[in-house]
């Protein structure tokens with residue numbers, strides 16, 4: 018089929034639509050719009066028929082690959098399957114038609130939704146109260162770090178300017194600590210891929226403001242010593258921050274609040290199902306333990322009988338972190354997800370997410386090297402280091418090879434502590450049949466790597482575009498058509 022641009026399909030005078038005849042007097046354009054705002058020549062818009070335009074958009078839509086098109090092992094971290102009912106509710110005019118400056122009396126339903134969402138998420142995380150304001154995970158981390166600051170400041174404990182961050186943390190953790198004015202010290206991982214408690218002990222001091230921890234960590238492993246870690250940090254006068262972006266693994270099973278954490282952010286766009294691949298939109302609400310409630314951003318949402326309102330008078334509040342009350346479209350979807358799933362549904366989702374990941378891990382480990390040999394949570398990390406040494410095949414070749422099987426490649430070269438990393442997160446919604454066909458594809462790729470590696474270097478061969486120069490595509494994207 019033609020892969021012509023719509024501009025190239027243009028033929029002078031061809032139309033796909035006719036306007037009704039004008040039934041009002043026609044004024045010359047120059048009398049209606051200032052001449053400085055008028056263009057000098059007619060724009061070169063494509064002139065095509067209706068069927069041309071339908072084929073154009075239809076063919077574009079088929080070039081896209083997403084979770085609605087096929088298996089997508091990037092997981093909740095990039096985008097898990099998002100139930101369509103969330104979109105229906107997100108589109109309801111009662112939500113989309115309101116204005117942030119409307120009176121509280123006229124948006125009681127919206128305030129109730131915010132209140133109930135906060136309450137449900139506190140229940141899920143085991144925390145006391147929270148704020149829905151932050152717009153992303155990293156924004157939640159920033160909010161959390163400012164809460165740490167406010168807490169130590171009120172205690173007069175201003176010497177505490179160090180945040181400990183394990184080497185297996187997400188890259189946003191050290192960045193958020195740094196941008197909030199803290200110094201960052203790295204805690205090493207031990208041979209299990211978990212936080213080294215010994216190394217942690219060496220770093221604890223009266224200058225440590227706290228620790229930021231991702232659990233399950235970016236290797237997909239649950240931090241087994243979490244209770245001990247929480248005790249040690251608290252005893253040293255520090256606070257604990259839980260990067261809850263990986264909540265998909267633990268909903269209804271364990272709660273960060275019960276593990277002793279003081280702050281957690283959730284990535285609602287990940288776990289609570291909002292389409293967000295490619296950078297947005299997001300919501301990174303933050304929940305806190307009792308001792309940090311007084312510092313939460315203003316305004317808070319209050320319930321008084323059946324009446325909901327904003328509370329602006331919070332004397333020790335760290336201030337605002339968003340212009341209004343958060344990314345409402347994402348919050349509505351998250352609330353819909355929570356109430357349609359119910360508490361047993363959320364628990365099941367995590368159970369299946371973990372089961373599916375472990376199933377794939379066990380099926381793939383004979384051909385692919387499992388870097389940390391452990392029961393995994395919602396994701397696991399393979400390494401193509403041996404394949405690179407033996408067959409000259411890299412993680413990138415494997416990813417490109419998968420494209421020919423109609424599978425979106427998993428994350429590669431992350432986390433950084435695993436050489437030639439391939440990180441796989443299948444999520445809860447995939448059937449055994451889909452997982453098995455992914456295993457077949459991976460095993461065929463292994464066979465190719467061993468027998469005909471030159472073929473894999475050429476992959477993909479069945480896609481509209483072959484291997485692109487990713488650096489050039491990112492640095493000099495050509496996003497506009499220019500007439501000859």
Ligand SMILES: *Cc1c(COP(=O)(O)O)cnc(C)c1O
Nearest residue numbers: 153154155187189231260262299
């Ligand atoms: C995605 C992610 C983040 C950052 O979230 P953003 O919404 O992209 O800012 C932080 N930590 C972990 C573990 C993540 O997976």
